[in-house]
Amino acid sequence: MDDVIIIGGSFAGLAGALQLGRARRKITVLDTGLPRNRFAGHSHGLLGHDHKPPLEILAAARQQLARYPTIKLVTARADSISGALDDFSVLTDDGETLKARRLLLSYGVTDQMPDIPGFSESWGKSIVPCPYCDGFEVAGQHWGLVYSGPHSIHAVTLFHDWTDRLTLFADGHEISADDRADLARRNVPVVDGKIIEIAHDMGQISTVNLDTGFHVAVDVLFAHPRNRPSAKLHEALGLETVDGPVGMVLKVDERRETSIKGIYAAGDLANPMASVTLASSNGAMAAIFAQQSMLV
CATH class of the missing domain: 3.50.50.60 (FAD/NAD(P)-binding domain)
Structure with missing residues (x-):
């Protein structure tokens, strides 16, 4: 069993993975490889990586995570979640069932393009x-x-x-x-x-x-087109949400924990202020609080 399964491997998810890997916690990151900002030529405002292509930053981050033996990066989609605190189950699109004590949802949002040519x-x-x-x-x-x-x-x-x-x-x-x-x-x-x-x-x-x-x-x-979460796992779980200016986000407390104990959320999925800096920060915070919740 993993300590944490992270669903979504963009800036928030990988930042969380880094913190947990450094704490020697066993984690699995599930990612589909379709980050929200893949359409942008450059990413700005992230200290040390200003004006770099976002996919290049993420690729470098994955390479850096390889030095941590307890981190497993998996290209897969999470199809469903069941269970409760200390015993969550995640079913992937290839039929594999993974188990973990905590979950971190960071699968982001998808922008809904208006039907306007160009x-x-x-x-x-x-x-x-x-x-x-x-x-x-x-x-x-x-x-x-x-x-x-x-x-x-x-x-x-x-x-x-x-x-x-x-x-x-x-x-x-x-x-x-x-x-x-x-x-x-x-x-x-x-x-x-x-x-x-x-x-x-x-x-x-x-x-x-x-x-x-x-x-x-x-x-x-x-422009600020409407957006929607990139997956519907939160709906099946019944997680509480709040309305933002251009779409809903998951409701989290000061520890980045959702309305279900043991499930944390970070990134654009849980913050209407879309930013790689804020996503990375929130991902790290969610991971740290998840780790601290497992201390005995």
Whole structure:
């Protein structure tokens, strides 16, 4: 029996594996090899790895974990979970049953691309969600922002640390008179109409095309499509969730433990603030608290 099975081997899962391996705990990491940020050319803001391709960082992390004899990395999908504290069972897609005292869920989320021609082709290249991840590289350029809710108005104030040229695309949403007045005060034009196409060249955006007939040129487009967990294990377990601005996340306490004793969660699955730095930190914390929960 393992001490911990980690389901999801991206930044949160591998950071957790490192802490547990160094504590000489026996663990298995199950991973499908499809991290959320695989579409991004570079990852930013992770100390010591700034501006490196995310898949390159993860590959180096797996190589480093090889020096720990108690860590087992397995390319497999977890199909179901059963059991309880100190006796969990995980059934994989190849029919193998694994057992562990604790579980760490870090299988992340999947972004739901809107049905707009050119959007998915530009995602991770010139359509991005996070200024902390990509803002520095496009600072001072003309940014577009797709309105997706009240959080978009907050983003306008945030973006001014990177650029003074910002256009807000209403994308069919109603924007209140008060918000429009505030945007005008900030010199942020609002473009009404529904986005029907992203004109691009190999993923590099040229114009945002609207059903009103307007074509608006921007250098980069910030958007926040809805997302959903990459697996449904939490649903079968009945874990508590909370609603975030663009999707639900698992509810965890200050020790990263879910509503079921012995099951921990980290990464984008349990934090609406998507970031490799935060995912790595939360993964390490969840692993440490899982280890401490097994002390006698």
